[in-house]
Amino acid sequence: TEFDCATPSAAEAATRFERLLEREDVLAVIAGLPRGRGAGTDVGFAFLTLRPTPYWDGPLAQLEDLYVRPDLRAAGIGTGVLHRSVSEARRRGCEEILINVDSDDLGARRFYERHGFSDHDPDTGSGMRCYLRQL
Template identity: 70%
Template sequence: MRVATPADAGSLGQLLHDFNTEFDARTPDGPGAAARFEHLLAREDVLALIARVDSDAGADIGFAFLTLRPTPLWDGPLAQLEELYVRQDLRGGGVGSALLARAVGEVRSRGSEELLINVDADDVDVRRFYERHGFSDLDPDSGSGMRCYLRQLRV
């Protein structure tokens, strides 16, 4: 597992395309996503991690993509896990857990005090995965349930 650089854009683009295709989500093709990753990975407020299995001919098998943004609550950034994906045939072997643990360590080392994750309410398996790793959909101060709201702005 390693921190990605712009040189990893092609692999990340293909993994993102595979991820979105698997879940029937709108997606750019691999090269389109790769071009976007190349641009994003040159930024200081973006972080991607790549998981690789050496026994699989050095193939990249998963990734985590995070964004970091300023917050008025503390000096370091607020981190958001935008994407976490492991190839379907390799799930259940600890790769996702390792990616998540490394992501937590990386954003913590950058001064972040919180890591946000948006999960679809009906995606019970993913919710259970994050809860097993200490994440909650309850506000830690009030115990109130948290919600994510979205409004598409494109025409």
């Protein structure tokens, strides 16, 4: 609801997550409050899918979603989740992580750029685009 777009109900989302997390080609990183009031409460997550690619032997990681509770943003939680996601993707043999970000989401774009992600091909410098077609 935060981004004014259609979302599944909490029950539907929980069912989907449970089903997806059973797969070998899915990776989730969960952030929780470590101590003090609310310790153990989940406050953010990253959800990645891993898929084969013809360009190298390991999978290609797609960061499907990275979310931190709005009241806890700018506290380093997203950075921690992203660093752990990158580390886990490397451990699984990934050589790249793809992220699709809406062009008008300047905060997300700045966040990923601050962490070394780019919307330009590292080999050619050419700008990259994401194309979508609903089916």
